[in-house]
Amino acid sequence: MAPRPQLLVGPxxxxxxxxSTRIEGTQASLAEVFDAEAGDLPLGPDVEEVINYVRAMETGLHRLSTLPxxxxxxxxxxxxxxxxxxxxxxxxGELRTTQNSIGPPGASIATATFVPPPPDEVGALLDDLERFVHEPPGTPPLVQAALLHYQFETIxxxxxxxxxxxxxLVVFFLVVRGRLPEPLLYLSPYFEARRAQYYDALQGVRERGDFDRWLAIFLDAVCAQAADAVTRAERLTDLRERYRAGVQASTRGAANQVVDLAFxxxxxxxxxxxRRLTITRPAALKALRHLAELGILVEVPTGPRGQLRWRAESVLAVLTAED
Known part of the structure; x- marks a missing residue:
């Protein structure tokens, strides 16, 4: 694993x-999200949904220090x-007070694939789910995480x-249970690539009580994404070491800090x-231009007023490579 795993939490x-948002129909790419977060570019609706997801995760992880x-x-x-x-x-932020349903666009409750419990049962069901989350360890945590996800989706x-x-919630549960020292395991890329299989397995539990198939798919996702996370971390770690060695050989100011920031x-x-390094604008420009000279960053004149950006293309390539 990376010597500084905190560098990889954000990416x-x-x-x-x-x-996760693509599973729900958005089309934003990872590169578009990073571009948007750099600032000074208009946000498309799909990118906004992704950024909201990021904010929800960051907010939730912060709140876990004071809230169960x-x-x-x-x-x-x-x-x-x-x-x-x-x-x-x-x-x-409000629990539903009307009946909803799951199914293809235009489906009524009568023709829906699945009709969740009525709204007057939702509060009690979430209370049960909360007790399940905090019950004494007994069920293996990964099995419990799979059941938690199924139950929430069904409610x-x-x-x-x-x-x-x-x-x-899968990630939050594993963090709370102490199984993820850093939140670096994410299952949505696996489920996105197998969307129909993912939905069918959840529905199979509802219709036939087929927990075996759902648990098999969920645990396969954990294994595949854990291996993927390690592989990407190793590639990014090697890249960082090469970059830092090149910068140290040239001994230039804040450049090493900017290398870490680029990851x-x-x-x-x-x-x-x-802003991030609390250095002057000239010092920031000097470091960015130096890293561009070394081939670590690529200068890209984008932004509505031609504001310069620098992209770590090799880092993006590792992050966006197919699973």
Whole structure:
């Protein structure tokens, strides 16, 4: 694993956010998200949904220091996921008070693939789910995480955003149980590549009680994505070591700090570097230009006013490579 896994938390979370929102129909790419977060570019609606997912995860991880994994925390994250994006009119942060259904576009409750429990049962079902999350260890944590995701998806407690939030809860549960020292395991890329299989397995539990198939798919996802996370971390670690060796040989100011920053945020501006490293604008520009001379960054004149950006193309290539 990487010597500084914290450098990878942000990029890995954004990979998860892109895949999880794609499962729900968005088309944003990881590169577009990094470009948007660099600032000074208009945000498309799909990118906004991804960024909301990132904010929900970051908010939730921060809140876990003072709040248990609970219905209250779930509602707070849901409000962030739907803030100002598609579905914002569907009561962000509020448990549903009307009947919903799961099915193809245009399906009625009568023709839906699945009809979740009635709204007057949602509160009690979430209370049961909360007790399940905090019950004494007995069931293996990964099996418990799989059951948690299935149960949340089946309760479908909100009018929109249930899938995205349900996938986030897997990571939160494993963090709470101490199984993830850093939140670097994300399953959505696996489920995105097998979307029909993922949905069919969840439905199989509802219709036939086929837990074996759902657990098999979930545990396959864990194994595959754990291996993927390690492989990417190793490639990024090797890349970072090469970059830092090249910078140290040239001994130039803040450049080493900017190298690390480029692994957290592969699209940079002088303003972002100035703010993150608390250095002057000239020092930030000097470091960015030096890394461009070394081939670590590529200068890209984008932005509405021609504001320069620097992209760590090799870092982006590792992060966006197919699983």
């Amino acid at each position: 890995y979370l954004r990979r998860e956010a892109v895949s 994994l609970s219905t209250r925390l779930i509602r707070e994250m849901h409000a962030v996921i739907l803030a100002g994006v598609r579905g914002r009119e569907r009561q962000p 479908h407690p909100f009018l929109d955003g249930n899938g995205r939030l349900g996938r986030l 957290e945020q592969p699209v940079l501006t002088a303003r972002a570097v100035e």
